[in-house]
Amino acid sequence: MQQHDTAGGAADYVPAPRRGRPRSNHAQDAIKAAASRLFAKNGITSTSVRDIATEAGVDPALVIRHFGSKEALFLQTMTISTDLGRLVGGPLGTLGRTTLQHLFEDTQESILPIYRALLGAIERPDVRAYVETALEKQLIEPLRDRLAGPDRDLRARLIAAQINGLLLHLAVAPDPVLTATPAPLLLDTYARALQALIDDPRTHDAPGS
Amino acid sequence: MQQHDTAGGAADYVPAPRRGRPRSNHAQDAIKAAASRLFAKNGITSTSVRDIATEAGVDPALVIRHFGSKEALFLQTMTISTDLGRLVGGPLGTLGRTTLQHLFEDTQESILPIYRALLGAIERPDVRAYVETALEKQLIEPLRDRLAGPDRDLRARLIAAQINGLLLHLAVAPDPVLTATPAPLLLDTYARALQALIDDPRTHDAPGS
DNA sequence: ACATTTTTGTCAACGCCATTGACTCTATTT
DNA sequence: AAATAGAGTCAATGGCGTTGACAAAAATGT
Numbered sequence: 001m002q003q004h005d006t007a008g009g010a011a012d013y014v015p016a017p018r019r020g021r022p023r024s025n026h027a028q029d030a031i032k033a034a035a036s037r038l039f040a041k042n043g044i045t046s047t048s049v050r051d052i053a054t055e056a057g058v059d060p061a062l063v064i065r066h067f068g069s070k071e072a073l074f075l076q077t078m079t080i081s082t083d084l085g086r087l088v089g090g091p092l093g094t095l096g097r098t099t100l101q102h103l104f105e106d107t108q109e110s111i112l113p114i115y116r117a118l119l120g121a122i123e124r125p126d127v128r129a130y131v132e133t134a135l136e137k138q139l140i141e142p143l144r145d146r147l148a149g150p151d152r153d154l155r156a157r158l159i160a161a162q163i164n165g166l167l168l169h170l171a172v173a174p175d176p177v178l179t180a181t182p183a184p185l186l187l188d189t190y191a192r193a194l195q196a197l198i199d200d201p202r203t204h205d206a207p208g209s
Numbered sequence: 210m211q212q213h214d215t216a217g218g219a220a221d222y223v224p225a226p227r228r229g230r231p232r233s234n235h236a237q238d239a240i241k242a243a244a245s246r247l248f249a250k251n252g253i254t255s256t257s258v259r260d261i262a263t264e265a266g267v268d269p270a271l272v273i274r275h276f277g278s279k280e281a282l283f284l285q286t287m288t289i290s291t292d293l294g295r296l297v298g299g300p301l302g303t304l305g306r307t308t309l310q311h312l313f314e315d316t317q318e319s320i321l322p323i324y325r326a327l328l329g330a331i332e333r334p335d336v337r338a339y340v341e342t343a344l345e346k347q348l349i350e351p352l353r354d355r356l357a358g359p360d361r362d363l364r365a366r367l368i369a370a371q372i373n374g375l376l377l378h379l380a381v382a383p384d385p386v387l388t389a390t391p392a393p394l395l396l397d398t399y400a401r402a403l404q405a406l407i408d409d410p411r412t413h414d415a416p417g418s
Numbered sequence: 419a420c421a422t423t424t425t426t427g428t429c430a431a432c433g434c435c436a437t438t439g440a441c442t443c444t445a446t447t448t
Numbered sequence: 449a450a451a452t453a454g455a456g457t458c459a460a461t462g463g464c465g466t467t468g469a470c471a472a473a474a475a476t477g478t
Contacts, residue, residue, distance in 0.1 A: 027426080043332040045254065049465060059428055064466055066426090120332030122381055123252040132382050151398065154390055157378065158399050165374020169366065172331055173341050181363055189360065189406065190367050196405040197398065236455080258436060268457055273437055275455090 028066055030056035035063075036077045040113035043120040044074050071126055078117050080134065088142050095146070096194030100187045103163070116171040135160060149200030159197050166190060237275055239265040244272075245286045249322035252329040253283050280335055287326050289343065297351050304355070305403030309396045312372070325380040344369060358409030368406050375399060 034055035038047040049070050053060040067073035090098035121127040144156035169175055178186065243264035247256040258279050262269040276282040299307035330336040353365035378384055387395065 025426085045332055048463080050463085061429080061466080062427060070465065119328070123254055123329030128381060151394070153386060154395065154398060157384065157387055158375070158395075158402065161374040161378040161399075162371050162402060163374070164377055165370040165372070166367070168373055168377055169370040172337060175366065177362060178366055185360070186363065186367075189363060190370075192410075193367065193371060193402045193405045196402045201401075234455085257434080259434085270437080270458080271456060279436065 025066075027056065027058045027062060031058060031063055031066065031073070032077055035073050039074055039078055039117050040110075043117055044070070044124075045120070071121075071124055074117075074121060075126060075130055078114050078121075080111055080114055080118075088139075088146055092146065092148070092198065094191075094195075095198050096191035097187060099163070099194065100166075100191055103167075104183060104187065112167075112171050115167055119168070119171060135164075139163070147198065147200075149202055151201075155197045159194055162190075162194055162197070234275075236265065236267050236271060240267060240272055240275065240282070241286055244282050248283055248287055248326050249319075252326055253279070253333075254329070280330075280333055283326075283330060284335060284339055287323050287330075289320055289323055289327075297348075297355055301355065301357070301407065303400075303404075304407050305400035306396060308372070308403065309375075309400055312376075313392060313396065321376075321380050324376055328377070328380060344373075348372070356407065356409075358411055364406045368403060371399075371403055371406070 031052060034052045035047075038052055038055065049063050050060045052073075053063050056063075063073065064070070067076065087099045087102040088095060118127060118131055122131060139160050140156050143159055144152050147155055149155075169178060240261060243261045244256075247260055247264065258272050259269045261282075262272050265272075272282065273279070276285065296308045296311045297304060327336060327340055331340060348369050349365050352368055353361050356364055358364075378387060
């Protein structure tokens, strides 16, 4: 009656792989792990659903079954876990420096490949929407609430642009110069630029007069 | 002296499409025009070779025939024509402001869609290589040569990161706040941040002392 | 204990994609 | 006139994301 028992002997005794509905899904975790690794390493376009399925040891159709689409799986795995909002918690006078400091501590771990992957997928509408809201809620809004002086919203957005510019340069290319630069020097230098928008323009608007 | 039939009167004296080997290829120009429009509007992944071929009125195979591959066509059409090097020509004291000014004048024209398209294709190795060298040769090097003081190379790279951060925010999302901001205010504010890295750190390192 | 439902997993397709090889046709060159 | 070389066409190829029909096993109800 049965004509195929490809993966395991279904009629024998069920050796290792359990079938049906285990409480903690085994295949789902394997798919997520494989997707995280491959997306972070090669990006979304160079990573095929079949690649993920092969590395996870499952059928390609199962990937779509569980996650809906390749893009949905991408959004579920390539998320920036660290709360960017807490980066802007320090005192105002040294906010630029402490923000970069925190960012670099996290960056050393794992957010740079994720940032690169998200950037490479920014063309897809769903990814762009996710990045936009994450940027707005997790960086621009906390930043704006901490600023004083005129044009707080504009300045918060421009500070976010500065931060993303640095991440962009660190993420897209293994820039040998930036990478080789001692972290304190790089942080101090860029913090000076951030601070130019953090400080209330009225406090030292015209230094001479 | 030489006539080109890209946009002007191609039908003046050669109405019927010539076959064989015309000196100025008709289909090639149509493909380039269609590719420029579609790539700039929808990006590389959402634009298929078949779409380009349909809009140009040619066979899809002909597109590959002439340009080698979709990616090669992308790199031939999505080029930033304006020389970024001349942006940094102004006097040092107001370099940040004048650079942004020039950038915005060009931006109003057409470089923003191209920037967005390049960013969306940054995952592809050839595109990334092109962007990297263009950035290095056309922006970082001219900038570095104009700076004075310590860490000129590092500061030039960080200024480039700032500029790209602003372009990133302008390109990926139609940010309503940044778009609605009066250009002079936006330029003045961001120029202050640029100037923090342009100015020789030694000249006003300790403003109080 | 059995029957039903729900979820997991499998397999073979579908339609779209970029790209290719074989081919014709025409203008230029010899 | 013959040879050449590029322009254009057509059908096919292999890969892609995704889907539908189906089997199997666990969960659930009785």
